[in-house]
Amino acid sequence: MSARDTKEAAGRLGDIRARMAGAMRAAKREDDAVLIAVSKTFGAAGISPLIEAGQRVFGENRVQEAAQKWPELRAKIPGIELHLIGPLQTNKLRQALGLFDAIHTLDRPRLAEALARERDAGVALPRLFIQVNTGSEPQKAGVLPGDADRFIGLCREALALEVEGLMCIPPAAEDPAPHFTGLAEIAKRNGLSRLSMGMSADFEVAIKCGATHVRIGSALFGSRA
Numbered sequence: 602m603s604a605r606d607t608k609e610a611a612g613r614l615g616d617i618r619a620r621m622a623g624a625m626r627a628a629k630r631e632d633d634a635v636l637i638a639v640s641k642t643f644g645a646a647g648i649s650p651l652i653e654a655g656q657r658v659f660g661e662n663r664v665q666e667a668a669q670k671w672p673e674l675r676a677k678i679p680g681i682e683l684h685l686i687g688p689l690q691t692n693k694l695r696q697a698l699g700l701f702d703a704i705h706t707l708d709r710p711r712l713a714e715a716l717a718r719e720r721d722a723g724v725a726l727p728r729l730f731i732q733v734n735t736g737s738e739p740q741k742a743g744v745l746p747g748d749a750d751r752f753i754g755l756c757r758e759a760l761a762l763e764v765e766g767l768m769c770i771p772p773a774a775e776d777p778a779p780h781f782t783g784l785a786e787i788a789k790r791n792g793l794s795r796l797s798m799g800m801s802a803d804f805e806v807a808i809k810c811g812a813t814h815v816r817i818g819s820a821l822f823g824s825r826a
């Protein structure tokens with residue numbers, strides 16, 4: 602890793618942080634939003650300069666990929682926080698629990714029940730976000746908006762899982778704002794305060810709509826191969 606790599610990473614990070622701060626000011630928000638740097642497809646050479654530049658919260662969408670690169674990166678520096686933002690198969694749950702500090706993709710009873718079983722067996726669970734398929738897209742993970750209240754209730758009441766907030770990925774070709782406000786409404790009526798929403802192309806809109814966690818990949822790392 603060269604000094605130039607670190608300087609460039611610091612520049613990109615500073616730029617995103619400034620845009621986040623501008624969006625917070627424009628929305629008259631005085632809280633803080635967490636920047637999750639989405640490092641999927643990038644290896645240590647891409648990630649290390651960002652760590653060097655001070656970034657500590659990262660997101661990955663595949664358990665296997667995270668297992669291959671993060672233990673070594675993490676061993677070098679304390680305080681790294683890793684978030685799973687992609688679908689989680691129950692057969693990868695144990696592995697995921699050993700890697701991630703937060704899971705943004707809790708979206709079905711089977712997975713919720715498996716998490717509760719691990720908790721009952723003494724495993725410390727990561728922070729949990731429920732993914733809502735706000736566009737009701739058949740190919741996309743997430744609980745359907747009409748089922749969200751019931752699923753949130755199942756997780757919290759029947760299974761006693763601590764749910765931190767909600768997450769969504771709006772349909773690619775649509776105005777994301779109605780999806781973000783829709784997610785915020787579901788959160789509000791269920792008394793949830795955290796919203797994981799907004800990516801490189803729309804994080805400022807998401808912040809305006811109440812995002813507390815934005816997930817930014819290409820704007821920080823460059824385009825993915």
Ligand SMILES: *Cc1c(COP(=O)(O)O)cnc(C)c1O
Nearest residue numbers: 639662686800801816817818819
């Ligand atoms: C890849 C990914 C992101 C980041 O996308 P960019 O457009 O590169 O910022 C955010 N959220 C999820 C769930 C992703 O899979």
